[in-house]
Amino acid sequence: MGSGGFVQLVFICFQLFLFLGTCRGGKIGICYGRNADDLPPPEKAVQLIQLHNIKYVRIYDSNIQLLKAFANTNIELIIAIPNSDLLPFSQFQTNADTWLKNTLLPYYPATKVTHITVGAEVTEAPNNVSSLVVPAMQNIFTALRKAALHRKIKVSSTHSLGVMSRSFPPSAGAFDSKHAFFLKPMLEFLAEHNSPFMVNLYPYYAYRDSTSNVSLDYALFESSSEVIDPNTGLLYTNMFDAQIDAINFALTALNFRTVEIMVTETGWPTKGSPKETAATPDNAQTYNTNLIRHVINNTGTPAKPGEEIDTYIFSLFNENRKPGLESERNWGLFFPDQTSVYNLDFTGRSGGGAVDTTAGGNFTGGLNNGTWCVASNNASESDLRNGLDWACGPGNVDCSAIQPSQPCFEPDSLASHASYAFNSYYQQNGATDIACTFGGAGFRTNKNPSYDNCMYMVFGTNKTAAANATISPSKSSSCVKAISIWIAVGCLLIGSSAFL
Structure with a gap:
């Protein structure tokens, strides 16, 4: 194959791969x-x-x-x-x-x-x-x-x-x-x-x-x-x-x-x-x-x-x-006071918790003191801010401990304050996967994040949390699979013709 044919092959295959960008769930x-x-x-x-x-x-x-x-x-x-x-x-x-x-x-x-x-x-x-x-x-x-x-x-x-x-x-x-x-x-x-x-x-x-x-x-x-x-x-x-x-x-x-x-x-x-x-x-x-x-x-x-x-x-x-x-x-996911009628994961990754119809409802995973919810290292500043504002507002979390001169104010960082608020909401709401979502800004850990005089909330008995559902769907699996096969076949045919 000449250099011109090789360049053409690479270019066309590259264009085909760009079609992958059009796939979405x-x-x-x-x-x-x-x-x-x-x-x-x-x-x-x-x-x-x-x-x-x-x-x-x-x-x-x-x-x-x-x-x-x-x-x-x-x-x-x-x-x-x-x-x-x-x-x-x-x-x-x-x-x-x-x-x-x-x-x-x-x-x-x-x-x-x-x-x-x-x-x-x-x-x-x-x-x-x-x-x-x-x-x-x-x-x-x-x-x-x-x-x-x-x-x-x-x-x-x-x-x-x-x-x-x-x-x-x-x-x-x-x-x-x-x-x-x-x-x-x-x-x-x-x-x-x-x-x-x-x-x-x-x-x-x-x-x-x-x-x-x-x-x-x-x-x-x-x-x-x-x-x-x-x-x-x-x-x-x-x-x-x-x-x-x-x-x-x-x-x-x-x-x-x-x-x-x-x-x-x-x-x-x-x-x-x-x-x-x-x-x-x-x-x-x-x-x-x-x-x-x-x-x-x-x-x-x-x-x-x-x-x-x-x-x-x-x-x-x-x-x-x-x-x-x-x-x-009664079609709502939330009551007017913003409490959940039942838990629903919009990512489709978890099986959803058991129904929470009252403030003290039962949740998948039980109430446990083996896990905590903290701010994810990959979360953006805006996501952390939104989660923190929500937890300390509509989420009804007591955020007094992260105010100036209080035990959890230092270090004075958005991630630290968000971690405290996220965990408080998480523990108050059954320590379930969904209670640590925060738009992707929350992260569950089995390492106690408490430090010095800043004690992170632990709630309930030491029960093993239910495992996350194994489903992890690709948002565009069918599209990607179809186009990937098309790309492979197309590039193979192009490559074969280039040798003729």
């Missing part, structure tokens, strides 16, 4: 609804979100106080135009222009808005506003284009499965023809502008309303058996995938196969009315833990294996003002 986010009493102020809620290393958030309006609170956090935000505002936004371009100028532009890009949802589940709304959605989307897009943001901020709308006339078997998935008058132009808009089809999926309701046909394990990603689609032979082990693929087939039937799906709501309630026996903290923890692993692994669906599906869990807080059955008010 599906994103897991949280829905931040505020239809509740006694919620913490937005600044505290954002600290809670950061503590749990959540990078993607959906809100249901464009409240200025919220936009300010998310500034400089690097959290990607979905904001919304509610149904009640669709009429003015659909009628006049100037309304969209003014809204963008006064509401979003003053805080962008410090507040990292990535999507705007125009209307929410309009087919379920009591007022017939469906015809207003696409004109409003177009006006919002035009306003973004004028500001040169139309490629950075995507415009879409959210839907329920009510837009479907059939969803089982998945291959028979079809949109309801009565919604075609607005769905078809909407899908054309999404395809033209590379925006996602946003849908709210709730396997909980599929199970609750049809327990004779849907097993609980199937709804919770726990099924050991498979449901076969008789038309395609595809095998389904969970309801989430079946619902996604019903939409995939419906999109394909209308020749919109390139439109990606984003799940803007899913989750499981922790409490329900007497007949809602599946609404428990255990089931909620199981569903969301399995969901997170499924999404960040890029498992995809039987019809689209390896496909990344960005997904938002509903919701951050319980919302006591919501009408309807008891379950409607």
